[in-house]
Amino acid sequence: MTPNTPPAVPEVIQGGMGFYISTPRLANIVSRLGGRGTVSGVALERVLALELQRGDIGGHFRRALARFPFPAIAEMVLKEFFIEEGNPLGLKPRSIPVFSIKPSPLLIALCACANFSCIWLAKEGHDEPVSVNYLEKIAMPHIYAITGAMLAGVDFITMGAGLPFQVPDVISAIIDGRTANYDVPVIGQNIHSYTMSFDPEKFFGAKLPPLKRPGFIPIVASNTLVWAIAKKIRKGMIVNGIVVEEPSAGGHNAPPRSNGAYGPDDEVDYSKIAKLLAEFNLPYWIGGSKASPEKLKWAKSVGAAGIQVGSIFALCRESGMKSSIRRELCRIGYEGKLQVRTDMRVSPTGYPFKVVIFPGSMSEESVLASRKKVCDQGVLRTLFEQLDGSIGYRCPAEPLDSYLAKGGKAEDTEDAGCMCGGLWSIAGLGDGGKPPLITMGDDVSFLPRIMKHSEDSYGAADGLRYLRGY
Numbered sequence: 321m322t323p324n325t326p327p328a329v330p331e332v333i334q335g336g337m338g339f340y341i342s343t344p345r346l347a348n349i350v351s352r353l354g355g356r357g358t359v360s361g362v363a364l365e366r367v368l369a370l371e372l373q374r375g376d377i378g379g380h381f382r383r384a385l386a387r388f389p390f391p392a393i394a395e396m397v398l399k400e401f402f403i404e405e406g407n408p409l410g411l412k413p414r415s416i417p418v419f420s421i422k423p424s425p426l427l428i429a430l431c432a433c434a435n436f437s438c439i440w441l442a443k444e445g446h447d448e449p450v451s452v453n454y455l456e457k458i459a460m461p462h463i464y465a466i467t468g469a470m471l472a473g474v475d476f477i478t479m480g481a482g483l484p485f486q487v488p489d490v491i492s493a494i495i496d497g498r499t500a501n502y503d504v505p506v507i508g509q510n511i512h513s514y515t516m517s518f519d520p521e522k523f524f525g526a527k528l529p530p531l532k533r534p535g536f537i538p539i540v541a542s543n544t545l546v547w548a549i550a551k552k553i554r555k556g557m558i559v560n561g562i563v564v565e566e567p568s569a570g571g572h573n574a575p576p577r578s579n580g581a582y583g584p585d586d587e588v589d590y591s592k593i594a595k596l597l598a599e600f601n602l603p604y605w606i607g608g609s610k611a612s613p614e615k616l617k618w619a620k621s622v623g624a625a626g627i628q629v630g631s632i633f634a635l636c637r638e639s640g641m642k643s644s645i646r647r648e649l650c651r652i653g654y655e656g657k658l659q660v661r662t663d664m665r666v667s668p669t670g671y672p673f674k675v676v677i678f679p680g681s682m683s684e685e686s687v688l689a690s691r692k693k694v695c696d697q698g699v700l701r702t703l704f705e706q707l708d709g710s711i712g713y714r715c716p717a718e719p720l721d722s723y724l725a726k727g728g729k730a731e732d733t734e735d736a737g738c739m740c741g742g743l744w745s746i747a748g749l750g751d752g753g754k755p756p757l758i759t760m761g762d763d764v765s766f767l768p769r770i771m772k773h774s775e776d777s778y779g780a781a782d783g784l785r786y787l788r789g790y
C-alpha cells in the first residue's frame with residue numbers, strides 16, 4: 321500500500337467493540353462478506369490467557385499460535401496458561417499479569433501472541449482486509465499489541481479515545497526493525513508522560529519476517545480534529561482514512577465541547593470534511609446511529625465512503641456478548657424499550673460512556689452502592705507521579721483508602737464502577753462476581769427491521785444485508 325491511499329474502501333465498517341465484543345469470529349464473517357471486520361484489540365492479553373485456561377475449546381487459539389513466527393515465545397505462553405482439561409473444578413483462575421511501564425517478558429509475549437492469534441483467526445480462510453481497534457487511552461500495551469497484530473498481517477489499525485498520532489511512527493519502527501516507542505500519559509506536577517520502548521528483534525531473538533504496512537484510520541468526533549489530522553498529514557504523517565463518530569455512538573464518546581452537554585458545538589460539518597479529505601484522496605466514514613440503508617445512503621451523499629456501525633453487530637449472534645444478555649437486549653430493543661444514557665463519570669478514562677439501563681447491571685444505583693471496591697484487572701488504571709517522583713497506578717474503582725492515599729480525589733470515586741469487571745461480564749469472560757456494564761448506541765431501531773419477532777435473533781450477514789438494503 322502506498323502512503324495515504326487505501327487499497328479497498330468498504331461501505332460498512334464493523335466497529336471495534338471492547339472487551340471482546342468484536343471477536344475474531346465476528347470480524348472474520350464481516351470481512352468475508354465485504355464489510356470491514358474489526359477485532360477489538362482491547363485487553364486481548366487477558367482474553368487469550370483466560371481462553372487458554374478454559375481449555376481453548378475448539379483449539380482455535382492453539383491453531384493460531386502454531387503459526388506464530390517465534391515458536392519459543394508461543395510455547396512460553398501455552399506452558400504458562402493452557403490447561404488441557406479447562407478448569408473443571410472451577411478453581412480460581414491463574415493470575416494474569418497486569419500492564420505497567422515495565423511489563424514482564426511473559427506479559428509482552430502474552431500480549432504479542434494474543435494480538436497475533438486474534439488477527440490470524442479473523443483472517444483465516446479468506447483474503448479480505450481486517451482491522452484491529454485500540455483505545456488510545458489504554459496506552460501501555462500498544463507497542464507490543466501492534467507488533468503482534470502486524471505479525472499476523474493486520475490490514476488496518478483504527479484508534480480513538482484520545483489522539484492516536486503516535487501510531488504511524490510505531491508502525492514504521494516495527495516495519496524497519498527499529499525500536500518502537502510510545503509516550504504514555506502520566507498525571508503529575510513534573511512528569512507528564514513516560515516513553516515505553518520495545519525492540520522486537522531483541523525480544524524475539526531474531527529479525528521479524530517482512531511485514532506489510534497496515535493502514536491507519538483515526539477515529540475522531542469533530543471538524544477541529546479532522547483539521548489537526550490534515551495538518552499532520554501535510555507534515556508527513558501516514559493516514560489512510562478517518563472515522564468521524566457522533567456522540568450517539570455506543571461505547572466511549574468524545575466529551576461535549578461546551579457546558580457539559582452536547583449541543584450545536586458538537587455538530588460536524590461534513591461538507592467541509594469531504595472537501596478537505598478530497599485534497600488527500602482520503603475516504604471517511606460516519607459512525608453513531610447510522611445503522612440503516614437510508615443513513616448509509618445519506619452518508620454517501622455527504623461525501624463519506626460509508627458508515628461505521630457497532631450496536632447492530634454487538635447484538636448479532638457472532639458477537640462476543642454473553643448470549644443471555646444479548647437476547648434480552650434484542651427483546652427489549654425490538655419492543656422499542658431499550659434506554660441508554662450518557663454517563664459522564666463511570667469510565668475511569670474520563671470520557672463519557674453510553675450505559676444501557678438494565679436490571680442487575682451497573683446502571684442501577686443499588687448495584688453500584690453494594691459493590692465491593694476492588695481493582696483486580698487493572699486495564700484502565702491511570703498513571704500518576706508519586707511523591708518520590710516514581711510512577712504509580714490508580715483507578716477510582718479501587719478501595720477508597722488506597723485511591724486517596726495515591727492522591728486521587730474522593731469525588732472521582734463516587735459513581736465509579738469497576739468498568740473492567742463490568743465489560744468482562746458482558747463478554748462472558750468474568751468470574752460471575754461482577755455486575756455487567758452494558759453499552760450500546762442511542763439508536764437500535766434496526767432491531768424491528770431485522771428481527772421477525774421479539775424472541776428472534778439474527779446473524780452478522782443479516783445485519784449487513786439490511787444495511788445494504790436487500
Ligand SMILES: Cc1cc2nc3c(=O)[nH]c(=O)nc-3n(C[C@H](O)[C@H](O)[C@H](O)COP(=O)(O)O)c2cc1C
Pocket residue numbers: 334335336337338339341360362453454455479480481539565568569570571572607608609610611628629630631632634759760761762763
Ligand atoms: C458494545 C460496544 C462496545 C464498543 N467498544 C468500543 C471500543 O472498545 N473502541 C472503540 O473505538 N469504539 C467502541 N465502540 C463504538 C463502535 O466501534 C462504533 O463506532 C459505534 O458503536 C457506532 O455507533 P452505533 O453503535 O450507533 O452503530 C463500541 C460500541 C459498542 C456498541
